Amino acid sequence: MARHDGxxxxxxxxxxxxxxxxxxxxxxxxxxYLPSALTTLRTVTLLSTSLLCAAVAWLGGxxxxxxxxxxxxxxxxxxxxxxxxxxxxxxxxxxxAHFLPESQYNRAYNSGAAASQTRFLSSRQRFDVWLxxxxxxxxxxxxxxxxxxxGRLLTADGSxxxxxxxxxLVKQRYWLSRTIRLAxxxxxxxxxxxxxxxxxxxxxxxxxxxxxxxxxxxxxxTLQARAGGGRLPQLYExxxxxxxxxxxxxxxLFLTRPGNWVTWILIAASLLSIFGGVxxxxxxxxxxxxTRGAVSNAAARPIGNYGLPEDEPxxxxxxxDDDNPASPKGIREAVLDFEDAGxxxxxxxxxxxxxxxxxxxxxSQPFWSDAQTPHSSGSYSQPYAGxxxxx
Numbered sequence: 333m334a335r336h337d338g339x340x341x342x343x344x345x346x347x348x349x350x351x352x353x354x355x356x357x358x359x360x361x362x363x364x365y366l367p368s369a370l371t372t373l374r375t376v377t378l379l380s381t382s383l384l385c386a387a388v389a390w391l392g393g394x395x396x397x398x399x400x401x402x403x404x405x406x407x408x409x410x411x412x413x414x415x416x417x418x419x420x421x422x423x424x425x426x427x428x429a430h431f432l433p434e435s436q437y438n439r440a441y442n443s444g445a446a447a448s449q450t451r452f453l454s455s456r457q458r459f460d461v462w463l464x465x466x467x468x469x470x471x472x473x474x475x476x477x478x479x480x481x482x483g484r485l486l487t488a489d490g491s492x493x494x495x496x497x498x499x500x501l502v503k504q505r506y507w508l509s510r511t512i513r514l515a516x517x518x519x520x521x522x523x524x525x526x527x528x529x530x531x532x533x534x535x536x537x538x539x540x541x542x543x544x545x546x547x548x549x550x551x552x553x554t555l556q557a558r559a560g561g562g563r564l565p566q567l568y569e570x571x572x573x574x575x576x577x578x579x580x581x582x583x584x585l586f587l588t589r590p591g592n593w594v595t596w597i598l599i600a601a602s603l604l605s606i607f608g609g610v611x612x613x614x615x616x617x618x619x620x621x622x623t624r625g626a627v628s629n630a631a632a633r634p635i636g637n638y639g640l641p642e643d644e645p646x647x648x649x650x651x652x653d654d655d656n657p658a659s660p661k662g663i664r665e666a667v668l669d670f671e672d673a674g675x676x677x678x679x680x681x682x683x684x685x686x687x688x689x690x691x692x693x694x695x696s697q698p699f700w701s702d703a704q705t706p707h708s709s710g711s712y713s714q715p716y717a718g719x720x721x722x723x
Contacts, residue, residue, distance in 0.1 A: 374623070375620060378616050378619055378620035379616070379620060381612070381616040382612075382613045382616035382617045383613075385610070385616060386609060386610075386613040388608065388609035389606050389608075389609025390609070391609075392602040392605025392606040392609060393602070393606055396602040396603070399595055399599055402585045402589040403595065405585060406582060406585035406589050407582075407586060412573070412574040413571055413572070413574075414429035414431065414551065414574075415569075415570070416553055416570040418555060418570060420564065424554050424555065425555040425564050426552065427553050428550055428551065429551045429553075430550055431551060432451075432452045432550075436450075437450070448544075448545050448547065450547065451542070451548075453542045453576070454542065455543075456541055456542055457541070457576060458539050458540065459537070460535070460537060460538050460539065460574070460575045460577065461496075461536045461540065461573070462534060462537075463483070463572055464533055464571045465534065465565070466529050466532075466568040466570070467502055467529065467530050467532060467565055467568070468528060468529060468530070469505075469510065478500070478558045479556065479562065479564060479565050480497060480557075480558070481498050481500055481534050481553065481555060481556075482495070482554040483497070483537065483551065483552070483554075484496075485537070485540070485548035485551060486548060486549070486550040487546050487549065487550075490550075493547070496536040496537050498535065502532060527568070539577060551574075
């Protein structure tokens with residue numbers, strides 16, 4: 333860089349424009365708040381991470397509790413259906429259906445478990461039971477349209493837990509209605525796609541409550557003919573239906589109850605969330621605790637040479653109490669002194685005039701003395717003379 337006296341200024345090894353601009357822009361002393369801001373940012377980041385991991389663990393625990401509740405307090409099915417096969421070899425046709433799976437029933441029977449300990453439904457569970465009978469279309473045309481149905485709920489040892497009886501009347505259809513229906517469905521009857529049958533539903537138990545000491549596992553149905561010469565009905569098919577009466581919470585758990593494979597996947601995901609969230613939360617909290625003191629001490633400790641190289645002398649030694657090195661004024665003066673020592677009279681002239689040093693005609697002697705001679709490389713060396721005040 334050309335000087336006003338025709339010489340060339342030595343290029344400073346330590347550029348001062350960036351540091352000076354930063355310090356001069358910090359008129360309000362915002363740099364003093366930088367350590368505390370970094371400490372606050374670190375605290376907020378670590379604590380937020382810890383809370384986030386804790387929330388993930390809480391969600392995993394909630395999911396696991398829901399799975400356990402849905403598996404142990406919600407039924408796997410709210411409607412059960414079993415087929416009935418009546419024995420017409422006796423005066424009364426009898427059919428039985430086991431609601432408890434045969435494997436569990438045999439295991440309980442072989443182990444000698446008491447009948448009160450072998451149950452299909454939970455104690456005091458309410459449910460409805462009805463029969464579904466499929467009779468021929470022509471049934472009841474000869475006055476045999478009435479018969480009796482008896483339903484019994486039996487325990488594992490054959491004791492009667494509940495009994496109900498209902499008469500059944502198969503209503504006759506007018507002959508014209510039957511003829512028109514048959515003529516309309518004749519093609520489907522010929523092709524075997526339609527049968528002349530009538531569906532009859534017989535309600536037997538309504539809101540029956542399971543007894544704690546007499547749990548039912550077997551349903552028995554009996555068909556009885558009308559007294560005075562009646563005949564048993566002919567049946568294409570017979571089924572017994574059982575439907576549970578669920579409360580609001582039980583129904584909600586039942587409707588949202590996952591399947592077997594989904595349950596195992598959710599259990600694995602919930603356990604992973606619990607252990608991972610707890611570990612992450614504890615690790616973040618411990619990291620915040622261990623680094624809190626170290627970061628606070630490092631942020632409060634003043635920098636000895638304020639960004640100068642280690643081989644430079646400390647600029648804080650000769651400053652008075654009024655020029656505290658920790659204050660922005662002390663830092664600014666120290667850096668300006670460093671610029672005077674490294675760059676020379678040019679920066680001093682720039683600060684005094686506020687313009688280009690080439691426009692100022694300074695007739696004073698060059699800034700080097702007899703002890704300051706230019707080297708062959710064109711650079712200049714000047715011993716450090718200590719800090720000095722600027723007017």
